[in-house]
Amino acid sequence: MKTYDIELQRLKSVKHDKGLIEIGVDALVLPRPARDEHTVTSCISLAVDDARTLMILLKQQITELDKLNPRSRRSGRC
Numbered sequence: 001m002k003t004y005d006i007e008l009q010r011l012k013s014v015k016h017d018k019g020l021i022e023i024g025v026d027a028l029v030l031p032r033p034a035r036d037e038h039t040v041t042s043c044i045s046l047a048v049d050d051a052r053t054l055m056i057l058l059k060q061q062i063t064e065l066d067k068l069n070p071r072s073r074r075s076g077r078c
Contacts, residue, residue, distance in 0.1 A: 011024075
């Protein structure tokens with residue numbers, strides 16, 4: 001499995017369609033050097049301000065998706 005270092009440089013857009021949330025970003029993606037044979041995950045790094053913005057945008061999108069569900073499914077008792 002290939003691993004990567006992904007640096008988010010700018011959040012551009014967030015939208016949802018049919019249960020899928022798409023996030024438009026400018027990112028720098030570089031292959032991750034094999035430092036340790038136990039490391040098999042990619043790493044995403046972003047500035048604190050971008051992380052806060054991402055959380056706000058995701059919460060907004062999830063709230064909008066929840067509005068599309070019938071009332072009986074919104075309470076968390078599926």
